[in-house]
Amino acid sequence: MKKAASILFHRTALVGLLLVLQVAILVVVMARFASYFIYFYLFCVVVSILVVLWIVNARTDPGYKIAWIVPILLAPVFGGLVYLLSGGNQLSVRMRRRMEGMDRRLTEVLSDGYKADILEEQYGADAVNQSRYLERYAHCPLCVNTDAKYYPLGDDVFADMLEALRGAKRYIFLEYFIIDRGLFWNSILDILEEKARAGVDVRVIYDDVGCLYTLPKNYPRELEARGIRCRVFNRFIPVLSVRLNNRDHRKFCIVDGHTAFTGGINLADEYINQRQRYGHWKDSAIRVTGEGAWSMTVMFLTMWEYICGGEEDYNSYRPSVLPPIPADRPLGYVQPYTDSPLDGEPVGETVYLNLISKARRYVYITTPYLIISDSVNTALCNAAKSGVDVRIMTPHIPDKKIIFEVTRAHYEPLLEAGVRIYEYTPGFVHGKNFAVDDKYATVGSINMDYRSMFLHFEDGVWLCGAPAVLDVKRDFLDTLAVCQEITLAQCRERSMLRRLLRAVLRVFAPLM
Structure with a gap:
């Protein structure tokens, strides 16, 4: 009985019920006002034509345009409405201002580090152009004095990530698409609780759709009760909208602004092969130590501001001392970057x-x-x-x-x-x-x-x-x-x- 209740009241089931309810209401309304259907049909056709014109002139990939235009023209009664509810990247005025604030803050905090031209002598114009593009359009600088360690499996990064978290003195920032309870997340959570009790600023961002199946709706309250500040990105509310776009697919584990991890792994057991769902899971990750980790810290803080509003004092998070890097190890250059779907720049x-x-x-x-x-x-x-x-x-x-x-x-x-x-x-x-x-x-x-x-x-x-x-x-x-x-x-x-x-x-x- 308890298991059945758990399934019934799981967020996924509730979301499905709400979507079915919306369709049922639409069918009832159409049946009730059947004599006016021709007017409704003409209205939908006009909406669909306007939507197609909007899509044709939008600054997006041609393949994406075609994929929407075809079903809209085939089913004009619902096609245009479906696109308006789920297909675009349109922002409210408030959210657009916040998005512009993210770009502005990245530029303010990181632009003094722009140095793409130093690549010219050793690596040529192609390297300079790539780096300069990231400076201008992702607002992210090229970093020197940065060590990068590559991990060919999620299994390999597990121990190093836990070690870095245990060494945190000031703050820990986590931002992930998926978090699922198990060995991986529980091992991290134990450290987060311990650090929060010791006065470390611990923050977690996770995506609502990414965790729809894995975490309960009230999970932020559970984390807050443990001293961990938590925010959910872009809550999915299937009332008048079934929008699944614009998810936070980023992966950040940041410690004190000097060490950061990213890559393909989320915080769930399949990513470290503690649970086998589709055979052996081959993932990858990278640890950035030094200047590059500060860039990733700023990326996290801008997202935190985007979700919460307000402004952080970025300088208070800047690391005063960077970990020593072996003198005999050639470092090369490292440039972390971020990509937003809402700024028109792919x-x-x-x-x-x-x-x-x-x-x-x-x-x-x-x-x-x-x-x-x-x-x-x-x-x-x-x-x-x-x-x-x-x-x-x-x-x-x-x-x-x-x-x-x-x-x-x-x-x-x-x-x-x-x-x-x-x-x-x-x-x-x-x-x-x-x-x-x-x-x-x-x-x-x-x-x-x-x-x-x-x-x-x-x-x-x-x-x-x-x-x-x-x-x-x-x-x-x-x-x-x-x-x-x-x-x-x-x-x-x-x-x-x-x-x-x-x-x-x-x-x-x-x-x-």
Whole structure:
């Protein structure tokens, strides 16, 4: 009985009931006023036409436009209304002001560190241009005196993350898409409680949709009772809106402004292979120590301000002393960056496009999803046709079967152009990494799909000349030993029905 009640009153069930209730009310209203249906129909058609005109003129990816225009024109009665409720990135005046405040605060606090030009002599104009782009449009500076350690598995970062948290003296900031109770989160929570009792400023941000299945609605109160300040990002309230866009997909674990972790991992047991859901979970993470960690601290604080309002005293969080970095270790350059879906600038996609288009020898990519725009598809094909060794690693065991079909639907044109694609046979790949020419790499939260590149808040770390670049490359090459290479012949052996399914899925891929 208790289990049945738990299921009935779980947030997911309540959300579903509210959505069903909205549909039921709409049906009842239409039945009650059936004699006026023609007027309702004409009203919806006009709304749909206006919405299509809005979409056509919007500054967004053409594939995303087509994916919405097709269903709106096929079903004008509901298509336009559905888009208004769930499809766009429109902001209220209040939230737009807060978003502008995030950009302004990033610029105010970090702009004095802009130094992209120092890359010119050693790494050339391509490196300078990439770094300068991140300075101008992500408002994030290039960092020196920064050490970056790459972790090829979530299992590997677990111990180092706990050690860093235990060493916190002033503050701990966590920001994650998913938190789920288990060994990973409970181990962290024990430390957070202990540190909060000792007077450390402990804050947690998690995404409401990301934790819809994993945490109860009142979980912030549970954390507050333990001395941990907690905020939920973009609460999902399915009344007059079913908007699932603009989620906080970033991953930050920050300690005292001098040490920060990010990457693909969330705070749940599958990410450290303590729970096996889709075979072996291959993820990645990166630890940034030194100046770069301060940039990530500012990113967290701007998000905290965005959620709560008000302004933080940023200088009070600036680390007075940075941890010593071994003198015999070449550091290279590190540039953490963040991407907002609400500023009209696709930072994540642009970083990836720059890495692909500037590659001269190789591009090695790891991604859980391959649902790419025409721009990225063209860049990958052109690089391969030009003789660049382009390889992509995706999962063999999917976490979402429909999304997996969409991923595989993108294989054939890439293979035809000479791109090599590998599936990770032991399980699911969740890392989001690029390694390029032994010079550049990026590790972060940004999937190669429309949601990450256009609809969610994301983060990453761009590396130039850092030892971790070769670590990312080595991890990719070592993992090929347990991967299956996909051939063009295999793609073409699919049944006509499956090929038709994939063709249809590709049209609507931007909505997935």
